[in-house]
Each structure stands twice: as structure tokens, then as C-alpha cells.
Amino acid sequence: MRLPAASARCYRSLRARTATFRATRLQLYPRRIQHPDEPRFAHVDLALTKDSAGVSVGHVPSFADINRGDTIETLPLIQYDLVLEVRPPRGGEIELENIRRLLYALRDQLKLPLKWVSFDQYQSRDSMQIMSRQGFIVGYQSMDIDTFAYDVIKQAFYDDRVRAPAHPKAQKEMTTLEIDTKKNKIDHPPQGSKDVSDSMAGVALGLTMRREIWIRHKVPLTRIPPSLTQNKEQSKASLSYLDIEREARGVEVRRVV
Numbered sequence: 108m109r110l111p112a113a114s115a116r117c118y119r120s121l122r123a124r125t126a127t128f129r130a131t132r133l134q135l136y137p138r139r140i141q142h143p144d145e146p147r148f149a150h151v152d153l154a155l156t157k158d159s160a161g162v163s164v165g166h167v168p169s170f171a172d173i174n175r176g177d178t179i180e181t182l183p184l185i186q187y188d189l190v191l192e193v194r195p196p197r198g199g200e201i202e203l204e205n206i207r208r209l210l211y212a213l214r215d216q217l218k219l220p221l222k223w224v225s226f227d228q229y230q231s232r233d234s235m236q237i238m239s240r241q242g243f244i245v246g247y248q249s250m251d252i253d254t255f256a257y258d259v260i261k262q263a264f265y266d267d268r269v270r271a272p273a274h275p276k277a278q279k280e281m282t283t284l285e286i287d288t289k290k291n292k293i294d295h296p297p298q299g300s301k302d303v304s305d306s307m308a309g310v311a312l313g314l315t316m317r318r319e320i321w322i323r324h325k326v327p328l329t330r331i332p333p334s335l336t337q338n339k340e341q342s343k344a345s346l347s348y349l350d351i352e353r354e355a356r357g358v359e360v361r362r363v364v
């Protein structure tokens with residue numbers, strides 16, 4: 108998966124963001140918030156020890172009509188408010204509580220309308236439960252089961268529908284990803300990573316597939332491209348928090364984005 112030309116256009120506006128939460132203080136910049144009334148979607152790609160975690164937050168400011176030659180597709184513009192690499196402290200682990208506190212701060216202190224939060228693994232059930240109690244709509248969304256999320260963000264890059272703060276690691280990850288054709292999944296090269304790119308792909312997929320977003324922008328649901336609806340039905344990468352709880356009790360669930 109190679110996106111050098113498409114991705115380079117969108118990584119120019121802000122400085123890179125990294126944090127350990129021990130050595131780095133959280134700094135919020137209210138004046139930098141654009142489209143403050145648009146609902147936000149966050150995706151967290153978790154890690155505990157050696158790997159970094161990725162956290163991205165984004166929204167849809169508008170939709171664009173894309174000329175495919177024989178048809179016109181209407182699709183959302185994906186604008187990222189935050190792209191963050193969370194590094195584990197030396198000799199320690201990433202504390203998931205600090206990531207939750209970051210998301211609380213964005214909503215409660217910065218007044219960002221953060222509505223949806225998805226996580227990448229079942230080990231995050233505790234965080235999902237806690238954040239659900241705090242009023243977030245939460246769910247599970249894996250980037251490692253199929254290529255659907257990366258198909259969505261790749262097309263958004265090619266359509267020039269991505270706006271993101273400058274983040275060298277995210278750009279490097281996006282432009283060095285590889286497809287494992289045997290497992291039908293996106294992976295990083297040896298000694299590489301995809302924590303931050305996973306978080307961005309999760310946001311792109313989440314925003315694209317939320318029907319509330321289409322309705323909010325007065326785009327008829329009949330305009331959703333068949334490629335999205337067909338892949339959604341086939342994808343097994345996403346579960347809502349309630350479905351995770353049902354599955355844990357042995358109740359059969361239908362997987363949805």
C-alpha cells in the first residue's frame with residue numbers, strides 16, 4: 108500500500124504530537140479548533156509495553172462530489188483535530204487511564220463534541236465500559252481483520268479528502284504499509300509500525316460509516332456508494348460495546364460498523 112503523493116499533500120498544518128503522559132504535559136489550544144459544532148469520532152490503537160499507542164480524533168466538515176468517470180460519488184471530507192503517538196515511559200507501560208483522561212479533557216475542558224470512541228482490541232473492554240458510563244458511544248474496531256478501514260482511508264487520500272496535522276511518523280507509516288494477500292490484511296514492514304496510521308484509519312472508517320453524519324449534512328443515505336455498503340456487510344472488524352457484552356455472554360451477534 109503506497110500513498111506518497113496523496114498523503115504528502117495533507118500533512119502540513121501543525122506540529123507533530125507525541126506524548127508519554129509522564130514527561131509530557133497536555134496542552135490544549137482552543138483557538139485552533141475548527142468547526143466546533145461538528146461531532147467528533149476518536150479511535151485508539153492500544154499498546155501496553157514496547158509499542159506506541161495511536162490516538163486520533165476527527166470530524167466531517169463537509170461532503171464532496173467525486174467524479175469517477177462513469178458516475179459521481181458523494182463522500183465525506185475527513186478532517187483530523189488530533190493525531191497523537193503515545194509512547195510508553197522508559198521501563199514502564201502506557202497507562203490507559205491517561206488516554207481516557209485525554210479524551211475527557213477534549214470533551215469537558217476544550218468543549219470538543221467528542222461523541223464516538225472506538226478501540227482496537229478486546230483487552231480494552233474495561234476502557235469501553237468506563238467511557239460508556241461517562242456518556243460516550245463506544246465500540247470495538249480492528250484494523251487487523253481485513254483491509255476495509257485502510258481501503259476507506261486510501262480512497263480518501265486519493266480523492267484529496269483528508270486534512271490532518273503534520274505528523275512525520277503517521278506519514279511514514281502510511282507510505283510504507285504492505286498488504287498481506289494471504290491474510291487479506293494491512294501490515295507494517297519488518298521493524299516498522301502502524302500504531303498511528305491505525306488510529307487514523309479507524310477515524311476515517313468510523314466517520315464514513317456513521318449514518319448520523321450523512322443525515323447531519325443532508326446527504327441522502329441512498330447516495331452511500333455500493334462499495335461501502337457491500338464491504339460493510341462483509342467486514343468482521345467492528346462491534347459495538349453492547350455487542351461485545353452480548354458476545355461475552357455467548358449470545359450470537361451481527362457484526363456492524
